[in-house]
Amino acid sequence: MTKDAIVLGAGIVGVSTAIHLQRRGRQVVLVDRKEPGRETSFGNAGLIQREGVVPYGFPQQLGLLLRYALNNRVDAHYHLRALPSQLAFLARYWWNSNTKRHQMISRAYAPLIEHSISEHHDLIEAAHAEDLIRKDGWLELYRSNEKRDAEFAEAERLNREFGISYEALSSAEIATAEPHLRGNFSGALRWRDPWSVLDPHGLISAYRRYFESIGGRVTTGDAVSLGMSGSAWRMVTAEGSIEAEDVVVALGPWADLVTKRFGYAFPLGVKRGYHMHYATEGNAVLNNWMADAESGYLLAPMSRGIRLTTGAEFARRDAPKTPVQLARAEALARAAFPLGERLDPEPWMGARPCTPDMMPIIGKAPRHNGLWFAFGHAHHGLTLGPVTGRVLAELITGEKPLIDISAYSPNRFAP
Template sequence: MTKDAIVLGAGIVGVSTAIHLQRRGRQVVLVDRQPPGQGTSFGNAGLIQREGVVPYGFPQQFGLLLRYAFNNRIDAHYHLRALPAQIAFLARYWWNSNTKRHEMISRAYAPLIEHSVSEHNDLIEASHAEELIRKNGWVELFRSNEKRDAEFAEAVRLNREFGIGYDALSGAEITTMEPHLRGNFSGALRWRDPWSVLDPHGLTSAYRRYFESIGGRVTTGDAVSLGMAGSAWRMVTAEGSIEAEDVVVALGPWADIVTKRFGYAFPLGVKRGYHMHYATEGDAILNNWTLDAERGYLLAPMSRGIRLTTGAEFALRDAPKTPVQLDRAEAVARTTFPLGERLDPEPWMGARPCTPDMMPIIGKAPRHNGLWFAFGHAHHGLTLGPVTGRVLAELITGEKPFIDISAYAPGRFAP
């Protein structure tokens, strides 16, 4: 089989890239070891985070770092035996999270986030997935006045510098908005601009069906079979050998399966995360995607039930599940909202692919023609899938990318 392009990885980034290449007249085959959307894209919080212009930094305050060291929190957990392998990544992550550098990174990151909703909207309409989308933002709850005031001030700054919309809510307004929430909250922020997704896997599947409807091909295969055949790229799939002029690596935390084989040593780390779905007790209703900011978990009213998602687990990518954060979060969440029984047979776990400068890797491989990278989106894979797909497809087909993507170039790590 001969195609113009192979896209490796059928998560939200890979599917979106495949769509944009196919739209531009390329014949594309999308390849993964498993069906589309079954990897990290399956288990996110379901938010298209237009407000997320500031990537998640590494804590800088000594007191907070000391509290994390006890390893008993909900928002972060680590495997002690994994730290030696991750220490270099974590040190660079900490260094880039310094206030001055973090501000510079946020400004470079902002153009991707700015177009996240509009680029999703394009694919949502094309794939007729409107029933999966809510357009009423999400809510961040605060328990202390100190945290509330600091986050209100940050919201003012984001509005002034990046045009992010928000509403500052009082405790009474929280009760009106979410009558079944329990607890003493000092205030909340409603971020107006983000959209939420009732079924993230369903959205990726809808995009995949649209890709096939415009002539794209989906098959299974293992990225380890990728190699060069003259000036082309070749790999083995369930439908036989495929050759193409271009290949896109959109494998998320598994990108090193390809990159290391071709001599690229990207400093890619992972933050693992867990989720579980719950029924509700009685007639309880949760109206909004809701983050308990000072405890570090999120509740989302999705199609399959109330999804509880955890923070970050620093562990080796393929280590066995250790869902201690989920158990801790559930204990707190049950005091906040009347969760019923667990609906999943076991906790879901995924791995977020992270770079130490908190920005994705998007662009051409420095030393290989026809090899392109699109991974490292950390907490914002769902958010940035379509905008990444568009700018990379524009680059591959010789168009001028509609935003400047030089800050995300692979060459910053692999010259």
């Protein structure tokens, strides 16, 4: 089989890239080892985070670092055995999170986030997936006055510098918005711009069907079979050998399985995360996507039930599940909202691909023609999938990208 392009990885980034290439007249095959959207993209908070212009940084305060070292929190957990292999990544992550560099990174990151809603809107309409989307923002709740006041001030800065829309809520307004919520919350932010997704896997499935409807092909295969055949790229799939002029690596946390084989040593780390769905007790209703900011968990009223998501687990990518954060989060969430029985047979776990400067890797491989990279989106894979797919497809086909993507270039990590 001969195609114009192979896209490796059928998560939100890969599916979106495949769509945009196919739209531009390329014949594209999308390859994954599983059904599209079954890996990292399957389990997330279901938010298209237009407000997320500031990527998640590494804590800088010594006191807070010492509290994290106790390893008993909901928002972060680590495997002691995994730390030696991750120290170099964590040290660079910590350094990039200092105030000055974090602000510079946020300004470089903002153009991607700025187009997150508009690019999803394009694909949502094309895929007839409007029934999976809500457009009423989400709530971030604070327990202490100190945290509330600091976050209200930060929201005002984001509004002033990046045009992020928000509403500050009092305790009484929280009670009106969420009458079944329990606990003492001093205030909340309603981020107005983001959209939420009732079924993230359902959305990716809709995008996949749209891709096929415009002539794209989906198959299974092993990315490590990728190699060069003359000036073309070749790999083995369930449908036989495929050759193409261009290949896009959109494998998320598994990108190194391909990149290392061609001599690229990107400092890619992982933050693992867990989720579980719950019924509700009695007639309780959760009206909003809701993060308990100081406790470190999020509740989302999705199609399957109330999804509880955790923070970050620093562990080896393929280590067995250790859902201790989920157990801690569940206890806190039950105290705040009347969750009922668990609806999933076991906790879901996924791995977020992260770079130490908190920005994705998007662009051409420095030393290979026809090899393109799109991974490292950390907490914002769902948010940034469509805009990443568009700008990379524009670059591949010789168009001027929608935004300047030089800040995300693979060259920043090239030896």
